Amino acid sequence: MAHTNVPLYNPNEIESKWQQKWEADHLYESNIDESRPKHYALTMLPYPSGDLHIGHWYAISPSDARARFKRMNGYNVLFPMGFDAFGLPAENAAIKHNIHPKTWTYANIEKMRKQFRTMGAMFDWRREMVSADEKYYRWTQWFFLQLYKNGLAYRKLSPVDWCPHCNTTLAREQVWGDDRHCERCGTPVIKKDLTQWFFRTTKYAEELITYDNIDWPERVRVLQTNWIGKSEGALVTFETEVGDPLEVFTTRPDTLWGATFMVLAPEHPLVQKLTTPEQQAEVEQYILDSTRQTDIQREASDKVKTGVFTGGYAINPVSGERIPVWIADYVLMTYGTGAIMAVPAHDQRDFEFARAFNLPVKVVIQPMGVSLITPEDMTDAIPASGTMVNSGGLTGTPGDQSFKKALEYVEKIGAGKSAINYRLRDWLISRQRYWGTPIPMVFCQKCGVQPLPEDQLPITLPEDVEWKPTGESPLKLHPTWRITTCPKCGGEAERETDTMDTFLCSSWYHLGYLSPDYDKGPFDPKEYDYWMPVDTYTGGIEHANMHLIYTRFFHKALRDMGITEGHEPMLQLRNQGMVLGEDSEKMSKSRGNVVAPDNLVQSYGADTLRAYLMFFSRWDMGGPWSSGGIDGTARWLRRVWTVALEPANNGVPTEASIKVLRRKVHQTLKAVTNDFERFEFNTIVSGLMELLNEMVRLKPELGGSPAWKEAVELYLKMMAPVAPHISEELWSRIGKPYSIHTQLWPRVDEAAAAQDEITLVVQINGKLRDRVTVPADITDEEAKKTALASASVQKMLEGKEPRQVIYVKGRLVNIVR
Template sequence: MQVNRLVATMRANLKGNLNMENTYNQVEIERKWQKRWEEDNLYKVNEHSDRPKWYALTMFPYTSGDLHIGHWYAMAPSDVHARFKRMQGFNVLHPIGFDAFGLPAENAAIKRGIHPYQWTMKNVENMRKQLKTIGAIYDWDREVITCQPDYYKWTQWFFLKLYQHGLAYRSKAPVNWCPRCQTVLANEQVLANGTCERCDEPVVRKDLEQWFFRITKYADELMQHEGLDWPERIKTMQNNWVGKSTGTDISFELNIPGVEEKEIRVFTTRADTVYGVTFMVLAPENPLVEKITTPDMKADVEAYIAKTRRFTEIERLSTEKEKDGVFTGAYVTNRLNGDKVPVWIADYVLAGYGTGAVMAVPAHDERDFAFAKKYNLPVKVVISPPDWNGAPLEAAYTDEGKMVNSAQFDGTPNKEGIGKVAEFLEEKGWGKRTISYKLRDWLISRQRYWGAPIPMIYCQKCGIVPVPEEELPVLLPEDAEFKPTGESPLKYCASFVNTTCPECGGAAKRETDTMDTFMCSSWYFLRYANAHIDTAAFDKEAVKYWLPVDLYTGGAEHAVMHLFYARFFTKAIRDMGLIDFGEPFIKLFNQGTIISNKQKMSKSRGNVVNPDSYVSRLGADTVRCYLMFVAPWEQGGDWNDNGIAGINRWLNRVWKLATEAYTPNNVDEEEFRNLQRIIHQTIKKVTQDIDKIRYNTMISTLMEYTNYLGKVKDNGSVSQKDWEEAVKTLLLLLAPSAPHLAEELWLQTGHKYSIHNWKWPEWDETLAQDEEIPIIIQINGKTRDKVTVPASITEEEAKEIILAKPKVKTYIEGNEIIKIIYVPKKLLNLVIK
């Protein structure tokens, strides 16, 4: 006894500031079972099974080098769900791998002289070791690492496929350039404030020849989420990103001697306001600007364009910025009413949207109104506000009204007018109904080393020539130099750049840009089906069996990046006939963020929680259960050392319950029925909660069950056999959440290895029913009393019992009962006066 206490004390002291005592050695048990499971290949998966398949995928981690608590928060609860499905009889694929290309590896190379490959693989090794401590059912045979040649060979192969199908093209375009990362970025990687997603540096515009994927071809399909069980907000974000709007292209007559173009086309959603056009605005980048600018305005226009270019994206995109512009000296004619209107340029018109030109209707557009006021341009009302007396407007009128000053359309409600004007324009050949999208094609070129090289060759004679499939992979050269200038090492690597043309055999140069890493993650879920196949990117049969992913979990930050690209990719290769489904992820679930001290974890705040230190003191099971218990998974939670202590206490109680001797005493038939009912109610609630991904209430249900069993044990009120059955159920229900503890106790309570191959318990609805139920008694809606009655009670019987209660009588006395509301098995409300 004395010795035990002393050992316990010493152990408690070792735990430092976490003052907890343990009745069992979690860490040792976990190590033991992890080793055994691995030796036995317990979690190895194959496609030859008569069980239904279940593909549970967690977004794979980037090889940052350390598995932090955020990774645990993403992975541990996913594993619980996957284990649950497995016990329920599904053939579960729950793979893991690494997103291994990307800038940090290259920065490490520049800074510390380590080759990106070495840096990355060292991180993989470390993270793999850490990942194994979670005790997940990962089948490590299926691990994929995107920077390995056997993987990126196929990333390059997909590039060639997209190229062959006209979905990859090269084009010169104004692109987002991050001066710090020394590379271009996709639109999706530029934050709302115009800074780089990676390093927060302001992004600038550059004109560069780049590779694009034609994601816009799938704009409409990407807005469709039918049959997908996805969070509404992700679907909304994706749809906003596509930004579809229906409108009309309208041609304005341009007649300038010596200028080839005879029209300027604008895109508008408000064709009903076309009679109110008083000027036109072109984007400064619009190629027409140079041609139409009159000699006397040339200097002003050029100065304005130069100024625009100097602005960073932040400044240009700021809605705060006052709208300014300059007149080009040119005029166009509004074909509908013959009005000659001046053509201006202004940076609030975007080159990349619509036609890069807008018709300005200051009376009915706030931006145009502000611009007109600033430059004293006329405002012409064509949609009448209610009770409008013809006075000049104080502000733009953007609501509905009847059309005025609009020739034959006068009197038409403006909403109707949109279609009527468009129809008229089409008849005359002056316009055409069109659809515009905000979505731009996906820019995939990166001027970096650490990515999959774009498999293209430039030949003086033959032009752009794809690398033949049989020559893949185009390997990254090992002798590249990483200079602090930040320029792409590939550009200056002669052994890489110089090659021969596959077509003519002459000297040629390789493309030195590599692919956006989102390309690697756009197809990794296919590779998991068979990670070893070396004759194809993916195993057609295995993909047919496993895909699509049944449950995909990860952070919401990927809404318009990874998730969007992966969907595009899936649709593109479906149309190539490579697969027969168009959506990769059936159900999507976004977990929240785990924070600490009410703040985001960061090194500078010093509030980073290191999972390893908790795992090595309290065990993975404790950390797993705590992460599930702390808050609803989709919401995210605040890490708290006191909170995890509570979980530790609970698991210790479970241990004692299962290992300490049980002594029946006063065995009671009624107690048995209570126990049986609670067992079935617990199975029901736990099963439904895991199904609905409500882990926090699932854990609290298990705690309640544990607390109840504690009382049963103290009383010894059920037989030995019934007690053992009750404990067995607890262990089975606990198995997905605390797999090591459950396995250990399973053996210690005399069951056969392994609990994880055991069937998930099922509940019997009849046995779960309460025999007696409380009826709430309300007087005028206020709870006044409560009565316990048999569940089968009729309304008449219940009323009789309740109205006979002395306490109820005191309330009724001297009053009139107006109404009696009876809700079976719940309450009775007496409305009295």
């Protein structure tokens, strides 16, 4: 292809030119417009680390492409961007470089705004929100007060997870992995007894595992459901000889007859009372030992069972047997009631404990097809599925009814009731850090804990603090800030010096974008009514059990307070994967495999980078970066440039070629439209590449025809969401009115896309033998006849009659020999 007459494609020049023009023309500002359907496209906001990395581009530019696609389809699209600006790295920078967290954060934001502009995304920057702005965190504090007033925020003393490196407590969700490490810094956490603020997420446990009317990936729903961990069972009460009843949670009330002892967590409140004087010393020693252990030691499942007899006894409510009460650290105070009934015959843990301490084992479930086993012969617990045995009046109850029958019986005798337990804990939101939203509460000697009145918000974070790496929050060491007056009695009071988990900021930022400058409430109700809920939310899967649970909780809590409407904040969720280094490892500075988008924009242009990120993998999968791969995408855009601008030959178009071109164009349009709807970005680009190949083949003949012009116009429109700059430039160069991004998405010409001739695949016994071209409207009979007439079929059949001939309309004929 000669291109002497074609100007050079200079991405840097045209990209900055259009970015400036779009901004000057307010092209991407989103305002309420009742005449158009709205589409709220949201992508998870970044932390202002100071550098927009390739992962940000991977997450955001395809989301932008889809938002642009929606816009071209007639939607009034809101696609905002902001910064999750509170958090620990700012404080670390302060300590390390002696720079104020605020200075550091806002300088980073400024840099990232500039980097963002090179992406050519359709952000409406007027709606930008920064969570560390006073005008924003004022409302984060306001939400805290609403939760407090509605009993959803409370303070309690409990053993909590503490990260010794970050010097703060963490929520249960922020402790990860086998070694129970801090989600941010990887340091193993320790337990501390502290009084902290919690949000009552557990109140919404049941609702959080229902996903009605939302289109969220199965994967996320499974992760959340597992995290919340619902168990259905019963609460059963055992009377004790000291008078206080012991309540246990069990998922197997049908094994109650086999409960031969009980085990309490060492921290259980009834331990002292149950312990007999003879056992006192041993019990106390055990409690001391187990509290000294870390969670990791204590919760290691391969650990040999330890425990101590309290000397106390309880009565099995169904068998009337007198059973001993033990304490052991394999029972956790944090789940259920902190006490269990032990059924050693059918629970492996209880079995191991019984064997270790010579406690009785009683089989009460007889599995099908297994001969009766005596407890003495058992080496492991036996499966608890089968017919009930040794269970008084319920003996003989089949396995599929045992749960129900046993529960009914327990309820009848007044020993228990059905109950549901969740693994989910309340959200611990206190952080012993400076750079976060201050909690708007005070402590008064006289009146206790008091919320500050709403008209005193925001409680401003003081800036004149001293940086000492003491592990204490600078707020605690501030000479004056913590001293205030009690809103109730007017006497001297002290402020809460802990700040809020930054996940609070991100629990409502989708509302913050609606009206960042509104000051009569957290958001302008008019904007809320028009834009909410979020139609499409995109971001990383790693937030499944953190942000995505918190924000759903927040929304439901606000709904119950009458602040928001509907049951879910985000209707559709899609997750992108992760871009890895060329070595297939996670990108990190220490590995030296980091790909810097700024350099790529410099050498290839934003359009190429955007297109490559969409092309190289399935978006939800991610994968390793390839420096050679991006060259292919760069080549594609240069080829589009040349094909669109190179003068046409004086070819003589034939009807047949016009038909071929228009068919390919409209088939591609159909496929690309579909792929955009389904977030299948890689096949959007490959489909466009394929169409381009066809256009290159046909250009010598069709270059000057109306069909060619249509092809180029539709091509640019289809490409516009993916590569917004080059398509705008070419659109203008072929003499079309500004802007391509306000054009409507083209309609598929179904007649043009239709095949009038099809290639039928001819198979013998499922193996490809021939292809025949036939009219698309061929009858079944004709199709079979044509296939059978094929020379290779005749040869293979050797004159014999086929046993069966199967015709799949428009696709193939399979001849069974």
